[in-house]
Amino acid sequence: MNLTASAQATLLLTSYFSSAKTSGHKPLTNAEWGKFALWLKHQRLSPASLLVPEPQTLLSGWNDPCIPLERLLGLLGRGHSLALAVEKWQRAGLWVITRADADYPQRLKNNLRNDSPAVLFGCGNKALLKLGGVAIVGSRNAVEEDLNFTSKLAKKLADHGLNVVSGGARGIDECAMLSSLNAGGTATGVLTDSLLKATTSVKWRNGLASGSLALISPFYPEVGFNVANAMARNKYVYCLAESAIVVHAGKKGGTVTGALEAIKHRWVPVWVKPSKDENSSNAMIVQKGAAWLLGAIDPLKLNRFSESDSYTQPELFSLHEELAGYAACPKKGQLDFYHLFLEEIQHLALEPVAKETLADVLGVVPEQLDLWLDRAINEKRLQQLADSGLYQIP
DSSP, rough: OOOOOOHHHHHHHHHHHSSSGGGOOOOOOHHHHHHHHHHHHHHTTTGGOOOOOGGGTTTOOOOOOOOHHHHHHHTTTTTHHHHHHHHHHHHHTTTEEETTTTTTHHHHHHHHHHHOSSEEEEEEEEGGGSOOOEEEEEOOOOHHHHHHHHHHHHHHHTTOOOOOEEOOHHHHHHHHHHHHHHHHHHHEEESOOHHEEEETTTHHHHHHHTTTTEEEOOOOOHHHHHHHHHHHHHHHHHTTEEEEEEEEESSHHHHHHHHHHHHTTTTTOOEEOOOOOTTBBBHHHHHTEEOOOSSSSHHHHHHOOOOTTTTSSOOOOGGGGTTHHHHHHHSTTTOHHHHHHHHHHHHHHHEEEHHHHHHHTOOOHHHHHHHHHHHHHHTTTOOEEETTOOEEOO
C-alpha cells in the first residue's frame, strides 16, 4: 500500500484491526482524533513523530481524562497487528487514505470538518471520490415502481456524465449504482460493512475492473452490519455528492434520518420523488426543507437549491413586498393572498397533508386557512380526503 509513516500512525490511533470485541483499546473517534491531531499540531509534532520506541516522552504534555495516555500508548503499540492487517487488505486489493493525503475527498473536509473520517478504506478508482455527482438514496425494500424510476434516473445521469453516489445496500442504493454502471457511467458506494467481501462480489467485479466504480468505507473492512454504522454512513453519501435525490423514505430508518440531517446542515440540495405510499415520509421531508422532483428532470440543475429554498421561506403574508409583481395580483397592486395560497398548495399538498402542517408552513392563522381551504374545495382546486382530515390537490 506504500503507507506513509503519518498514515500508519493515523491507522494505529483510529482504526480496528480485528473485531471490536477482541480489541484491547477503543480507537479514537473522528471527534477525538480531531482534538488530538490539533494538539499535535500545536506541539509542532506530526502523527509520524509518534512512531518511536518510547512515544510517552513526546506525549508527556497531553492531559485529557476522556483520552488517557494509557489508551494512546496501547493503540500505538499495535504495530504487529497493523502489519498483518495491511498485508491482508493489500492482497484483497484495498487501499487506505487518511485526511492528510492528497487523495482524500475535499468535499468531506469542507462539509464535516473535524467530523470527517480520519481514515477511508476503499477499492476501485479512488479518483471518483473527487467527482461529486448525484446521491440517490432510498429504502431497502423498494417496490417495482421505485426501482424502475431509480434505474431510469441513474441511466440519465450516466448519459450526462454525472457520477452516482449511494450506499451500496440492496434496494434503491444497489439499483442506482448498477444501473449507472450498466449504462456506461460511474458510481461511488459508501458501504456500512463487509468492504473486504465486496472486493470479490460478482455484482461489483466489472465496475472495479474497468475503473468506473469506487467502494469505500470509514469502518473496519471486515466489520459486520450494525445499525449505528448504517446511520453514520448516510452523511458521507450526501457529503461526497453535489446534490441528492430521495426516491423513497419510510417513516423510520436511515433514509429519512439522513435526508433530514442533510437538510438541516444544508450539505447539498435535496430532491424528493413524489410517492403514493401512505407509509412514506417523502412529503414530510419536503415540508422540512427539500424540494419535489417534478416534471422532466434536468440533471445539470440538480445541484442548485430551489428558488423558494424548498418551502422554508418566510410566512406567506411576509412575501407581499417580494411578490408585488405576482401575476395573480389585482390591477391596483395589492397581492391576492388566496391565489398565492393556491400556488403554494400545488407543492405542499401534492401528497396528503394535515391542516395543522399547512398552517405551520405558511404561517397562516387557522381561521384564515379554513376560509381558503373551503373556497379551494368548492372550486375543486383541492380535495379533503374522507375520514382522514387530510388535504390533497386532485
